[in-house]
């Protein structure tokens with residue numbers, strides 16, 4: 201079948217939940233993807249912040265193949281070695297005390313919500329607790345996760361959702377303070393908001409919320425699903441701020457392509473939280489998943505991935521800043537490490553569509569932010585190649601389309 205036929209068939213078969221780009225991707229190598237027509241694309245999206253090592257990493261692929269030949273799944277009625285090893289590594293990397301492996305990011309969020317509610321239930325002897333989340337946040341598409349997602353558009357069709365959720369202004373401590381009641385059991389946010397437009401938390405906000413939580417025995421949940429796993433130059437973004445959450449979530453690059461998520465908690469939370477019968481999943485933490493997570497973490501440690509991010513990210517920032525200076529329709533760059541956004545005075549979906557024609561994969565975050573979440577292994581030459589391709593796109597697009605307003 202040719203590309204058009206594949207696309208036509210997909211549009212007939214799959215539930216129409218995505219407006220996809222007209223691209224049928226076939227294979228990957230390093231930081232490049234190839235479509236079924238053999239066209240090559242420089243990938244600055246990494247499958248939405250997933251493929252930390254890019255594509256075709258031999259040690260990772262070999263570890264998965266070995267585990268497939270040994271055993272893939274046994275159920276959570278029994279222990280398995282790869283998951284015990286993976287747990288040890290993620291606890292060491294995060295400084296948390298306990299971990300539960302899930303099948304996705306949204307499911308990790310569900311687990312985090314349940315953990316917080318159970319903690320408050322045990323402490324107070326009754327249910328009915330509330331959660332404070334942030335406007336413009338994104339935590340996933342399941343009912344619990346969408347209930348705490350600060351985007352009306354995602355929530356409205358599915359109401360009534362989980363009750364007891366309030367939304368504060370991100371990076372506005374007073375707005376959080378105003379929502380706290382004696383029912384509040386948790387405050388949740390992304391240390392760097394991803395889908396909401398690449399907004400890092402300010403240090404003042406991060407530390408201020410931590411203090412509020414300590415004052416009121418409220419649990420701080422940090423969602424590291426997009427910003428975690430080395431992307432900001434520390435293993436988890438919150439480690440840049442010198443505060444620690446009570447519960448955190450991870451996913452995406454945790455599996456580097458194998459579907460896995462995790463929620464982690466301190467021992468203090470675990471003592472009052474989930475007990476046998478409270479939570480479970482068939483696939484979560486099976487030997488195959490364990491091997492994937494264990495290998496990802498082992499390779500990140502061995503290859504000092506966070507050092508590499510610290511080294512390369514300032515170069516990406518510098519080159520993106522040059523674009524902001526050069527093009528009037530670009531109004532700002534913001535982000536942390538290899539999670540960067542360029543703010544455009546026009547709908548950026550057109551930019552990312554045009555970029556494909558230049559052989560560049562770059563995605564969006566909201567209507568006017570171009571999002572850069574490349575594989576963590578990129579080098580300066582890849583940054584230069586990306587800037588060259590993107591500049592061609594910007595040069596080609598007529599300035600009047602951008603309604604210049606700088």
Ligand SMILES: Cc1ncc(COP(=O)(O)O)c(C=O)c1O
Nearest residue numbers: 304305306338339340394425426
């Ligand atoms: C910050 C954040 N939380 C949660 C999720 C949901 O993860 P998943 O798509 O694996 O369910 C995402 C996905 O983009 C995310 O960026």
